[in-house]
Amino acid sequence: MPDPGHRQFSTADIVAGISVALILIPQSLAYAGIAGVPAHVGLFAAALPTIAAAIFASSPYLQTGPVAMTALLTFGALSVVATPFSPEYVALAALLALVVGVMRVVIGMTRFGVIAYFMSRPVMIGFMTGATILIAASQVPALLGVERGDGGLLSEAWRAFSDPSGWQLGSVVFGIAAVVVIEGARRIDRRIPGVLVAVAGAILVSVLVGFDGMTVGEIPTGFPDFSLNLPWSSVVSLLIPGLVIALVGFTEAAAISTVFAAEDRARWNPNREFVSQGVANLASGISGGFPVGGSFSRSSVNRLAGARTRWSGAVTGIAVFLFFPIAGVLEPLPTAVLAAVVIVAVVRLVRPQEIIPIWRQSRLQGGVATFTLLATLLLAPRIDVAVLLGIGASILVHLGRELKLTAEVEVDGDLLRITPHGVIFFGSTHKLSNTLLESLADHPNTQRLVVDLGGVGRIDFTGGDALRAVVVHSRAAGLEVRFDNIPPHAERIVRGVLDSLD
Numbered sequence: 172m173p174d175p176g177h178r179q180f181s182t183a184d185i186v187a188g189i190s191v192a193l194i195l196i197p198q199s200l201a202y203a204g205i206a207g208v209p210a211h212v213g214l215f216a217a218a219l220p221t222i223a224a225a226i227f228a229s230s231p232y233l234q235t236g237p238v239a240m241t242a243l244l245t246f247g248a249l250s251v252v253a254t255p256f257s258p259e260y261v262a263l264a265a266l267l268a269l270v271v272g273v274m275r276v277v278i279g280m281t282r283f284g285v286i287a288y289f290m291s292r293p294v295m296i297g298f299m300t301g302a303t304i305l306i307a308a309s310q311v312p313a314l315l316g317v318e319r320g321d322g323g324l325l326s327e328a329w330r331a332f333s334d335p336s337g338w339q340l341g342s343v344v345f346g347i348a349a350v351v352v353i354e355g356a357r358r359i360d361r362r363i364p365g366v367l368v369a370v371a372g373a374i375l376v377s378v379l380v381g382f383d384g385m386t387v388g389e390i391p392t393g394f395p396d397f398s399l400n401l402p403w404s405s406v407v408s409l410l411i412p413g414l415v416i417a418l419v420g421f422t423e424a425a426a427i428s429t430v431f432a433a434e435d436r437a438r439w440n441p442n443r444e445f446v447s448q449g450v451a452n453l454a455s456g457i458s459g460g461f462p463v464g465g466s467f468s469r470s471s472v473n474r475l476a477g478a479r480t481r482w483s484g485a486v487t488g489i490a491v492f493l494f495f496p497i498a499g500v501l502e503p504l505p506t507a508v509l510a511a512v513v514i515v516a517v518v519r520l521v522r523p524q525e526i527i528p529i530w531r532q533s534r535l536q537g538g539v540a541t542f543t544l545l546a547t548l549l550l551a552p553r554i555d556v557a558v559l560l561g562i563g564a565s566i567l568v569h570l571g572r573e574l575k576l577t578a579e580v581e582v583d584g585d586l587l588r589i590t591p592h593g594v595i596f597f598g599s600t601h602k603l604s605n606t607l608l609e610s611l612a613d614h615p616n617t618q619r620l621v622v623d624l625g626g627v628g629r630i631d632f633t634g635g636d637a638l639r640a641v642v643v644h645s646r647a648a649g650l651e652v653r654f655d656n657i658p659p660h661a662e663r664i665v666r667g668v669l670d671s672l673d
């Protein structure tokens with residue numbers, strides 16, 4: 172099969188790129204709302220960043236732009252320091268995009284892209300489940316035609332849902348109809364642009380009936396202003412959320428690229444993709460957008476529509492640019508339809524049932540996943556903090572497992588055999604030393620000691636030094652010492668210990 176990275180740009184890329192743009196335009200408006208910025212800022216984040224990403228992309232199918240998860244992370248980071256939709260907030264969103272962009276470019280340029288895999292799967296499952304619940308909840312007021320208050324995402328969703336007297340019937344009808352159209356189109360043929368059909372139909376009906384409910388409203392039709400006149404004094408406060416977005420937001424792009432590369436039996440370079448996603452965020456920042464990432468749904472559409480090279484993404488960005496002068500046609504669009512677009516996009520990602528198998532295989536890892544899920548829901552909108560807590564819990568569990576060094580003790584006449592199980596490193600060496608001392612005290616007639624290393628997973632330098640101490644103390648007590656079943660990975664350290672004593 173030919174390597175997709177060496178295919179030539181063709182008309183198929185043009186068709187695929189335009190097909191994705193027809194989905195991206197309404198999605199960018201919806202995700203802008205999640206991020207807490209005006210709708211037209213979503214268009215800014217959908218144009219130049221998509222083109223910039225295509226220049227450096229490793230995957231021929233990856234489509235970059237506004238995505239729900241990154242938008243929610245943006246809202247969580249900024250809503251506590253500025254009022255959403257305010258000029259100050261919009262400026263901070265652009266600055267945050269620059270911070271994310273610099274971090275991703277640095278990670279990619281230093282070939283440290285493997286860091287994307289450092290977050291454990293239980294943490295990601297817990298976080299993704301919690302975040303998608305929050306994303307869906309954030310759309311409930313708009314879906315019901317209820318003005319959103321100043322409460323939390325879950326509390327506002329419950330307030331809107333629990334008071335049917337405040338529902339706007341027209342918004343509810345538009346929202347339900349949009350869900351039916353989008354889902355129906357997907358079930359009939361994934362190539363049918365259900366989002367486009369739902370949005371175009373809703374605009375037409377809205378105009379014809381004179382819909383007086385909540386709509387997108389005024390959308391500036393000019394091109395973005397390219398500027399670096401941003402609140403640079405806030406950079407330091409954005410470093411931690413920027414790092415979280417840079418890493419967590421990249422996991423979706425990594426998952427997409429990995430899946431498609433495997434299906435095409437082609438290479439994929441995470442370092443290059445980090446650079447691609449970083450440059451996209453830099454482009455978003457200078458053009459007045461907000462942090463962006465790779466979209467699984469749009470990338471799938473891109474591939475299904477026949478894309479052959481990464482330049483299909485550039486076509487998508489150009490198509491969005493060409494739409495700017497006529498963006499005003501979206502003004503009559505009911506916000507309930509945008510809410511439906513978001514809910515349909517993320518509802519399939521809410522999979523709490525994935526946590527159950529983790530519990531069955533490991534209670535500790537199941538606890539990490541559940542803890543991260545609850546932290547994400549309870550700490551909203553600061554879900555970036557929830558991610559850090561989840562990673563911290565995962566590290567503690569790992570350290571706890573590393574510290575768990577056990578040792579079997581067998582006595583056969585004057586022979587004492589000690590078989591440690593686990594990792595012999597600086598945090599667990601004391602257990603090995605204590606086991607030896609207790610065993611010698613319990614069996615004073617022992618003359619020979621055998622340390623069986625067949626059950627040892629790893630030995631670090633401090634662990635090797637502990638083995639050296641075992642030999643020294645044992646010989647001082649008059650024992651003959653021998654190591655059995657030395658694993659290949661520990662051969663050098665153990666032989667070094669023995670050589671230093673000869």
